[in-house]
Amino acid sequence: MSRPGRGELRIRFAVAALALCGLLLSPVLKLHAADSAVEVQLDAKNAGPRSVESLTARGILRDYRFAWTSLSHALESNSVDPLAGAFSGEASQWLRQTVASQQKSGLSRRYLGQSHQLEVVFYAPEGDVMELHDTAQYESQIRDKDTTIHDEHVVVHYIVLMTPGADRWVIRQLQAVPQF
Amino acid sequence: MARLLQLGAVICLAGAFVELCAAQDFRVPATAVAGEGASISTTGIGKAIFYLVGPGVSRKNDLTLGEEVQLGPQDLRNAGDYLAIVCSGTCRSESFYVSAAQPANLTFLVHPSRVPVAQGDAVSGVAFPFDQYHNLVLTPENISFQLRGKETPLWSRSVRTQNGVAWFRTASGKSAGALQVVASLGDLNTPRAVEQVASDPCNLRITGQRTPKGILVQTEPVHDCAGNVVPDGTIVTFTATGAAGVGTVDAPIKQGIARAQMEAPGATTISVASGVVMGNEIRVGAQP
Numbered sequence: 001m002s003r004p005g006r007g008e009l010r011i012r013f014a015v016a017a018l019a020l021c022g023l024l025l026s027p028v029l030k031l032h033a034a035d036s037a038v039e040v041q042l043d044a045k046n047a048g049p050r051s052v053e054s055l056t057a058r059g060i061l062r063d064y065r066f067a068w069t070s071l072s073h074a075l076e077s078n079s080v081d082p083l084a085g086a087f088s089g090e091a092s093q094w095l096r097q098t099v100a101s102q103q104k105s106g107l108s109r110r111y112l113g114q115s116h117q118l119e120v121v122f123y124a125p126e127g128d129v130m131e132l133h134d135t136a137q138y139e140s141q142i143r144d145k146d147t148t149i150h151d152e153h154v155v156v157h158y159i160v161l162m163t164p165g166a167d168r169w170v171i172r173q174l175q176a177v178p179q180f
Numbered sequence: 181m182a183r184l185l186q187l188g189a190v191i192c193l194a195g196a197f198v199e200l201c202a203a204q205d206f207r208v209p210a211t212a213v214a215g216e217g218a219s220i221s222t223t224g225i226g227k228a229i230f231y232l233v234g235p236g237v238s239r240k241n242d243l244t245l246g247e248e249v250q251l252g253p254q255d256l257r258n259a260g261d262y263l264a265i266v267c268s269g270t271c272r273s274e275s276f277y278v279s280a281a282q283p284a285n286l287t288f289l290v291h292p293s294r295v296p297v298a299q300g301d302a303v304s305g306v307a308f309p310f311d312q313y314h315n316l317v318l319t320p321e322n323i324s325f326q327l328r329g330k331e332t333p334l335w336s337r338s339v340r341t342q343n344g345v346a347w348f349r350t351a352s353g354k355s356a357g358a359l360q361v362v363a364s365l366g367d368l369n370t371p372r373a374v375e376q377v378a379s380d381p382c383n384l385r386i387t388g389q390r391t392p393k394g395i396l397v398q399t400e401p402v403h404d405c406a407g408n409v410v411p412d413g414t415i416v417t418f419t420a421t422g423a424a425g426v427g428t429v430d431a432p433i434k435q436g437i438a439r440a441q442m443e444a445p446g447a448t449t450i451s452v453a454s455g456v457v458m459g460n461e462i463r464v465g466a467q468p
Binding site: 049089090093094097098101102104105106107109121122124125126128129131133142144149150152156159161173175176177178180 | 229231233235236237238239240258259260261263265267271273277280289291292304306308314315316318342343344345347349
């Protein structure tokens with residue numbers, strides 16, 4: 001059996017390096033792709049009694065987008081890991097229940113082409129809690145293992161309570177309502 | 181040929197009949213309340229699969245068309261948007277909302293935990309009513325806020341919730357001590373405590389006398405403008421100005437009085453301040 005030449009070794013090394021890069025970067029690329037699919041617009045004009053400063057508004061936008069990206073990953077992959085950090089309290093609890101229930105029934109959900117129109121309707125005087133209205137639009141897909149049993153473009157109204165955490169805003173309450 | 185056509189027609193009609201009978205139809209509840217059961221009625225003949233998808237639930241079970249599907253209280257604990265899907269060959273879906281039940285908890289946030297007396301808009305509170313399943317109650321409710329100091333009612337107001345939240349902001353009381361802040365909704369009472377402390381010193385006055393070691397200066401008992409004793413530990417600054425220059429000493433208030441020993445052999449002017457409040461000045465003659 002002949003030993004591979006220097007040129008062949010280089011090619012093998014390059015292929016292995018590319019494969020490793022692909023392996024390492026794939027979650028990053030996937031996260032970025034999913035993240036960019038979540039559009040969020042924020043209207044804080046009517047916030048009160050405390051007004052929302054621009055830095056806070058940017059933080060809310062960033063963290064709300066991250067939360068929905070995490071929620072989508074969790075309910076599509078039936079894993080609670082993506083929920084860590086973005087949700088707490090009741091919102092975290094029912095999302096974890098949902099994942100557990102989906103694992104049991106074999107169902108999964110996908111939220112595609114998300115667009116969220118957020119409006120701040122209440123910002124506490126001391127800045128420790130914020131209530132928002134989210135008019136969300138997305139394609140809701142429900143799958144039973146590999147079969148899509150429901151696929152519909154929906155408009156859903158959510159009441160959202162967010163509180164500041166150590167380094168981000170977290171969703172404590174996420175509750176759909178028929179209308180605002 | 182005609183017989184063949186007849187046979188075809190019969191087969192076609194039979195097929196259509198079977199399809200018609202098997203076609204699933206169902207009706208979801210018009211209104212549903214969290215933690216209360218509900219039922220979904222179905223029509224048709226044959227077997228199907230029923231799915232319930234909502235916040236906290238993903239249920240799948242076999243169904244005989246024509247029978248009712250019972251949704252237990254556990255299925256509908258979380259308020260929100262639910263989707264019922266029935267699949268028998270094809271899938272059909274209907275959505276319905278579950279609203280929060282009656283208020284069972286009152287989340288009440290009060291700020292700050294420690295506040296100087298007689299400060300305008302210094303105390304604020306925010307209350308959210310939740311049902312027993314921790315769903316935010318969005319139907320308007322009247323929440324009563326009360327402030328009590330040493331068993332004396334100081335302030336009260338009834339506020340109607342908007343989007344599930346009620347809030348207030350008011351001035352602190354005039355006396356130092358515990359301030360009890362209570363939010364009430366029906367039989368629900370959520371108390372919080374705020375410690376009211378004296379405000380800035382008022383009429384800060386000092387006396388001084390020469391001693392063998394220098395000058396002993398001390399304040400009169402330090403009060404705020406409402407007569408509350410300024411808390412121990414509050415820093416009072418004494419400044420001595422004389423021929424030798426300027427010297428300062430910071431002294432904490434102990435039992436209402438701040439004291440300091442200052443070295444100043446010559447004639448000296450001593451002033452006092454605490455925070456932004458200035459007191460009187462005294463002159464002490466040179467050491468004999």
